[in-house]
Amino acid sequence: MYRLDDGRYIIGFDDGYQLGKTANFVFDNGIHRLGTTEPTLKENSLFYDGEYYKVGEGRAAITEDKVSDDDARFRTMAAMAMELRKEAVHNAEVVLAAGLPFSNYGRDRMKLIDYYTQQTDLDFTYEGDEYSVTVEKVIVCPQCYSAVASRLGNMKGDYLVVDIGSKTTDVVYVQNGLPIESRSITIEKAMVKWIKEIQGGMKVQTGKDIPEHEVMKAALKEDSNLPGAYVELIRGMLREKMHSLELELAERGYSMEYTNIIYVGGGALIARDYAGRYRNHTAYDCDLCANAKGYEFLARQIEGKKVP
Known part of the structure; x- marks a missing residue:
C-alpha cells in the first residue's frame, strides 16, 4: 500500500x-x-x-x-x-x-x-x-508485465517473462525494455490444471486419491505425510509438465536456447525446482506478491507520483 x-x-x-x-x-x-x-x-x-x-x-x-x-x-x-x-x-x-x-x-x-x-x-x-x-x-x-515493470529499464536484449498462474500462464516478450505485444501470449494451462492431472495420474498408478494440498506440499518440497515413493512420482510428473511447457513455448516460435528467461510469481518456485533446461540464462523471481507490487508501481506512475 x-x-x-x-x-x-x-x-x-x-x-x-x-x-x-x-x-x-x-x-x-x-x-x-x-x-x-x-x-x-x-x-x-x-x-x-x-x-x-x-x-x-x-x-x-x-x-x-x-x-x-x-x-x-x-x-x-x-x-x-x-x-x-x-x-x-x-x-x-x-x-x-x-x-x-x-x-x-x-x-x-x-x-x-x-x-x-x-x-x-x-x-x-x-x-x-x-x-x-x-x-x-x-x-x-x-499480469506478468506488471511483475517486471519496475525493472524494464535494466532489461537490455531479449527476455521471455513467464508467469505460471493458477488458471493461465502469461508470457510477455520484452526487447530492450519494451514489451512486444504481438509476441506475448496467454496459455490456458497452469497449476490448477496440472494438479488435477497429477491427481488423476496418481489415482491410476497408486489407486489412491491424493488431496490437492498434499500434491502441493510434495511440489514445494514441504513436509508431507505421503510415502516417499508417492512424493517422487508427483515430482516426476511436475518435471514432465514443465518440460511440456518449455516445448510449447519453443513450438510457438520462442528461441528458448538464446533468449533470457525470467519466471515470476509463485510459479517460479515450480520452474526453479522442476524446469530441466536453459538454466544458464534463466532467472527465478519467486515473490508471490510480484504482480501486486507491480500494480502499485504502475498505479503510482499513472497518478503522477515519481517512483524511485
Whole structure:
C-alpha cells in the first residue's frame, strides 16, 4: 500500500484463482457464505451488508470470469483490510490497482472497472475491525508485465517473462525494455490444471486419491505425510509438465536456447525446482506478491507520483 500526497491510498490486489495477493499478504481465495449467523471465530471473517462470510479458507472453484458474482469484491475487501490494518487505517479513499491476464487485458479491462465501480462505498467489518472504504478509482494492469515493470529499464536484449498462474500462464516478450505485444501470449494451462492431472495420474498408478494440498506440499518440497515413493512420482510428473511447457513455448516460435528467461510469481518456485533446461540464462523471481507490487508501481506512475 502506498499513501499519495492527497491522502488517498494505492492498494494493489492480485486476485488469483488459487491465492489472493497484496503487496504484503497472501491468502487462500475461497469464499464461504454464513448468512446472518455470526461465526464462532473472527479469523478470516467478513461482515458486509447484513451477512457474514469466511474469506480465505480453501480454494474457490475455477470460473470463467470473476465479475459474475460478488466473490471477487469480498476478497478485495479482505485484501484492503489487511493492508489498511497494517498502517492502522480504518477510513480511506482507495485507488484500487487490479490485474488481468496479458492477452485478455484489452478485452476485459472495462468489464473489471465496471464491476468494481458498481459499489464504491464499502462499509464492512473484517476480523472484528470496522472499515469504511471508498474506491475512488480503479486501475487495471496486465499480469506478468506488471511483475517486471519496475525493472524494464535494466532489461537490455531479449527476455521471455513467464508467469505460471493458477488458471493461465502469461508470457510477455520484452526487447530492450519494451514489451512486444504481438509476441506475448496467454496459455490456458497452469497449476490448477496440472494438479488435477497429477491427481488423476496418481489415482491410476497408486489407486489412491491424493488431496490437492498434499500434491502441493510434495511440489514445494514441504513436509508431507505421503510415502516417499508417492512424493517422487508427483515430482516426476511436475518435471514432465514443465518440460511440456518449455516445448510449447519453443513450438510457438520462442528461441528458448538464446533468449533470457525470467519466471515470476509463485510459479517460479515450480520452474526453479522442476524446469530441466536453459538454466544458464534463466532467472527465478519467486515473490508471490510480484504482480501486486507491480500494480502499485504502475498505479503510482499513472497518478503522477515519481517512483524511485
